[in-house]
Every structure is written in structure tokens, then in C-alpha cells.
Amino acid sequence: SQTIHQWPATLVQPVGSPLSLECTVEGTSNPNLYWYRQAAGRGLQLLFYSVGIGQISSEVPQNLSASRPQDRQFILSSKKLLLSDSGFYLCAWSVTGRAYEQYFGPGTRLTVT
């Protein structure tokens, strides 16, 4: 069966510090991968999605970047965090061509102070 991992689970970082969040998927090959952000009491905002190694599409201009160095690894980064980057970050995967069937990881709660 497929499993998706995210770490760390919780992170508190000062403004201006760098960020690296990692997501890995087990039990499937060539998944589509997604990074979302969820602000408190709000819906999901798609940040990036990837259909393959090195292929990243950005949905909104922002202070963040994403990379996919391996087939089942997706990394979200920032060089300098802003207060507005606080939120709940979720990674998800789907089979290619089945974006309507996404499976989410446990999330990382980021607080920028």
C-alpha cells in the first residue's frame, strides 16, 4: 500500500531564516506530487505541483520554491521566511491523470516568529 510521509511535524522558525520541508511517498512510482498551504480556518491553496523529476509548476508567486530531486521526494524551501509564511503545509500525491484522487500527508505546522 502507499504511504506518504512529511517532516518535520512542527517547526518554529524566526523571520529571515531558511526553510526546508520534505515529503516522501512509498509504494508507488512516478506519482504526481503537490504542495498545499492551509491558513487557519481557510481552504487549501495549491503552491506547487510536479508531474516528474525536476518538473515543477508554481501556482502562485511567493517566497517559496519546490524541488523534486527523486521520483518520490518533494521538497519545499525558502531562503528567507516571512511572517506570512506561517501555516499548515500539506503534501499530496496522485496517480498521473487522476488528480481528482489525491492522498495527503500528515502535514507540517510552521510558525514564523
Place this chain on the structure above:
Amino acid sequence: QKEVEQDPGPLSVPEGAIVSLNCTYSNSAFQYFMWYRQYSRKGPELLMYTYSSGNKEDGRFTAQVDKSSKYISLFIRDSQPSDSATYLCAMSATRGYGQNFVFGPGTRLSVLP
């Protein structure tokens, strides 16, 4: 007008009640309709998805799509305290990920014992 709207709740019902959760949308191109359940501080969990109009049943859950009215519903029969969560609808115009993929803001449900 937002592309997808949900009553934010919170919606409180007694245990055993039938719950109706609803989303309205404005984009007639949507063809795939999804419902996710999200427990507090966890990632969303896919409950079910439907294609085009009609009903789909899975245990105590029934999803209903009325494309003519641009209205979708999730019914929960014999609701349990364990159903207390935020329910997110999502919609897509295509099988694969594209620009027309949107999550609703979610409805918070509390089932009281």
C-alpha cells in the same frame, strides 16, 4: 463571487442525525467532484469522488451532484461523534491537474453524543 462556496459552520447535530453538507460553484466546466474529511491538525482524507451528475454511496456517506444547479452535497447517515471534522469539497474540470482545480473552504461539523 467565489468559485466554490461552502457554509463554514460550525454545524452541530446530535448523534444519529442525518447531516447534509453542501457546496455551490460557478464554473460549469467542473466534471469531477470530491469530498475530503479533515480532523483537527491532520491532513485531509479523501472520502469519495464522483464524475459528472448523479449519486454515489459508500457506507453511511452519499455524494450527490446536480450540475444543472451547480450544487453538490454530502449526506452522512446515522452520524457519529467520530464524524466530527471539517469537510472540504473539491472540484476539477479535468482528470489530470489543471488550472480548474479548486478546494472549498470547508464546513466544520460537530456531532454531539
